[in-house]
Amino acid sequence: MPDALNPTRKRIIDAATKLFYAEGIGRVSVDAVAEKAGLTKRTLYYHFQSKDDLIAAYLDARDQPNLKQMAGWFESEEGGPDRKVQAIFSNLARVARHPKWKGCGFLRTAAELAAMPGHPAIKVGARHKANFESWLADEMANRGLLEPKTLAREIVLLMDGAFSTMLIHRNADYVEAAGHAAAVLIRSRVPPADAAN
Amino acid sequence: MPDALNPTRKRIIDAATKLFYAEGIGRVSVDAVAEKAGLTKRTLYYHFQSKDDLIAAYLDARDQPNLKQMAGWFESEEGGPDRKVQAIFSNLARVARHPKWKGCGFLRTAAELAAMPGHPAIKVGARHKANFESWLADEMANRGLLEPKTLAREIVLLMDGAFSTMLIHRNADYVEAAGHAAAVLIRSRVPPADAAN
DNA sequence: TCTTGTATACCGACTAGTGAATGTACACAA
DNA sequence: TTGTGTACATTCACTAGTCGGTATACAAGA
The missing domain is CATH 1.10.357.10 (Tetracycline Repressor, domain 2)
Known part of the structure; x- marks a missing residue:
């Protein structure tokens, strides 16, 4: 279980922040966040339990x-x-x-x-x-x-x-x-x- | 081209109003609106040009x-x-x-x-x-x-x-x-x- | 016969989430 | 120094379903 300061986790949140804020949470796919962060969706799901979890982390x-x-x-x-x-x-x-x-x-x-x-x-x-x-x-x-x-x-x-x-x-x-x-x-x-x- | 007072059009807007307000426009599919209105999606698309058009009509x-x-x-x-x-x-x-x-x-x-x-x-x-x-x-x-x-x-x-x-x-x-x-x-x-x- | 309205069935693209395998870093033992 | 076990981290390929929108056909009224 990666901790909150994990650098990969931070990269994902940074990517999510840009996309969620620019487009809205409903219009941004998990794939899009993963691509923006430069990794695969499966890796994202290693660091976050769900899209809802990622949204909460973004805020x-x-x-x-x-x-x-x-x-x-x-x-x-x-x-x-x-x-x-x-x-x-x-x-x-x-x-x-x-x-x-x-x-x-x-x-x-x-x-x-x-x-x-x-x-x-x-x-x-x-x-x-x-x-x-x-x-x-x-x-x-x-x-x-x-x-x-x-x-x-x-x-x-x-x-x-x-x-x-x-x-x-x-x-x-x-x-x-x-x-x-x-x-x-x-x-x-x-x-x-x-x-x- | 049906007019704005068309009863079928009104039925669609009524259905859209309930669903869009309750769930949010992004979380409601055109199929769901059509079903709520008791008709098919193809009929809905006869009365409205697009989902965006329907959203504007709802408001x-x-x-x-x-x-x-x-x-x-x-x-x-x-x-x-x-x-x-x-x-x-x-x-x-x-x-x-x-x-x-x-x-x-x-x-x-x-x-x-x-x-x-x-x-x-x-x-x-x-x-x-x-x-x-x-x-x-x-x-x-x-x-x-x-x-x-x-x-x-x-x-x-x-x-x-x-x-x-x-x-x-x-x-x-x-x-x-x-x-x-x-x-x-x-x-x-x-x-x-x-x-x- | 032409217009209006409706239905069935479908398209290609996209969706959140997952199974199974692979890679990698590091601890510890021989 | 070398080998190996292990936990962490990542990838590819996939599922099962949903999305907005449309091609086609057909029925009824003028």
Whole structure:
């Protein structure tokens, strides 16, 4: 049983990532992933139990890099939390304009697997989204904003809405509009200044 | 060439609607749709040029009923626009709790076809979403709210975010949270009372 | 006789997954 | 140094079935 850090396993996941994200999990055959990885399907099935297992592994491998990218955009922006969050949306709008952008891999996979709510890949996606929401809530709380959990959830809703809307309209204005709304909601949670101090 | 109101064509679309929504367009074969409609695949191909054509027809048939349902929920609720919009979200949360609920058919189809941005079904979906946004903007404007178009777009973003998030977490709390945020954004657009009148 | 609609039967390509054999690296013994 | 056992890793060839789409025939109504 090869471990999670096995280099061949990694090569397969890299190939799967490119193909699944570009074409969608249902439109990519296991043969195609194996060929992209430069090995045979039988070898792929040595490293993964099934296609479903491979799909879950593909999303699991995206979890941390994705969170790091969001956090990087947040931290790189100067200013208050409203500007920092809006910077995430602006960066998303920028990358979403690229023709290779095909939405959020987690959400698209959940949409493709909507008929199988217990699918392991959906659980991985749910955990990723929960991680992001939790990170966001912590950032909001650390900056003293009111109702940090509610606020984080609202931002998540706007962001996932931006992903979906962008996918159907292919118009990045929706992403910017979501960022603006998020900034407004954040500013509404700035605690009143205490003149006594 | 059969017309759009042809009863056989309607039977096929009804069958396609049930299957495509329940399983996803990629997981349903043309054979399965034909069988559900009680006819052969060859007959289906007499009425529709291709599976892609059938997918677009399926979404097109959902456009008006979907808008009418939203408008019905909006109109049935007593109170101001904030309460009326929140009622849409509450009704969505209610139906989304049903195990047969599988998200928004338009968004799910767009996610499945993300690799084909020009696909006719995506254009149909984009038009439907634009229709909804436009209706919402009119309702907001008719009630004298400020920035009705921006407001409508923000509500749409929250709603599509609710659809996506619900699909991955299967937790209707997200839909209610989106409804609450929408109500807050609406109230922030109530024009200041003019004491002089 | 021409048009509309339906059915049977089929095509070639592709699908996820597997059986059986082969190759390879390394440990350990002679 | 050489031989051998073993577990890991990989390949080829295959199964059994599904896919979207079509060639052909036929039946009924105008």
